[in-house]
Amino acid sequence: MTFQEMPVSAMPAAEVSIDRDLVRELILAQARQWAGKPLTYLATGWDNEVYRLGEDLLVRLPRRALAEKIGHKERRWLPRLSSDSGLEVGAAVFIGEPSANYPFTFSICRYVPGISAATLGRTQRDAYAPAFIDYLLALHGPAPEDAPRSEFRGCELQAVDRRTREQISQLPATYRRGAQRIWEQSLEAEAYGGPPRWLHGDPHPHNSIVTTVAGRAELSALVDFGDLCAGDPASDLGMLWMHFTEEPREQALQRYSVDRGMSMRLRARGWALRYAMLTAPLGAADPLGKIGRDTLKVLLEA
Secondary structure (H helix, E strand, C coil), X not given: CCHHHCCCECCCCCCCCCCHHHHHHHHHHHCHHXXXXXXXXXXXXXXXXXXXXXXXXXXXXXCCHHHHHHHHHHHHHHHHHHHHHCCCCCCCCEEECCECCECCCEEEEECCCCXXXXXXXXXXXXXXXXXXXXXXXXXXXXXXXXXXXXXXXXXXXXXHHHHHHHHHHCCCHHHHHHHHHHHHHHHXXXXXCCXXXXXXXXXXXXXXXXXXXXXXXXXXXXCCCCCCEEECCHHHHCCHHXXXXXXXXXXXXXXXXXXXXXXHHHHHHHHHHHXXXXXXXXXXXXXXXXXXXXXXXXXXXX
């Protein structure tokens, strides 16, 4: 079995029908100050439908109940994260309420101009490696005691051991041994002993917005803080394997003060394996599928 033959993951089904007419209706009823702005469909994610409102706003509407819970977390914690880090993290500028035709709370936030870094090749993404790691350094400040925790991000790797081993067993046979070695080394590494840090939770290329200046990609912002949590920074650092080639990745780790022999690096590589296996089965229409498969090759053919 090749990577291309791995079972394809499907996007979760929507639990509510959303179209432009519904979004316009919600804005007219609840946010009339923006009713005259053009409204354009932008994207459908696993959790939200996204519409662009005028030149500088986005409307994010949950398409399933789980996304409603995620939205509540973002509205509760993103203002605090912005205050703690000094970063623009996409906190909502307006909170919309459920209506007779739409059952969830929705939000309007600032539009970040640019394109998804997932549309670029790995070598093109290398250009923003210093800015990416500087963003994480600013983001990863100490989190308050009551900050949200996650069972799937920032936690001890033992918490996701069973599921990860199941995913390894589904890899092409030629890659299983290498994946098992990487995973075992990450589990054997010393556990994180520092204070829980703020984590983005999912800083992959498709959640990274870039612009191009003189042909070079520049990082504008990280978006979609639905997996925001507190915990081990190695969880976010694992995404370096998804973004960059070896030299910029190593330079980024050094900039973060992660030495080659440190347990942080081994844990981060374990997270990288996990992220790659999560995204590799995604279909051709999802740019993260190709990135996940490429990351598996980077990890397992090294």
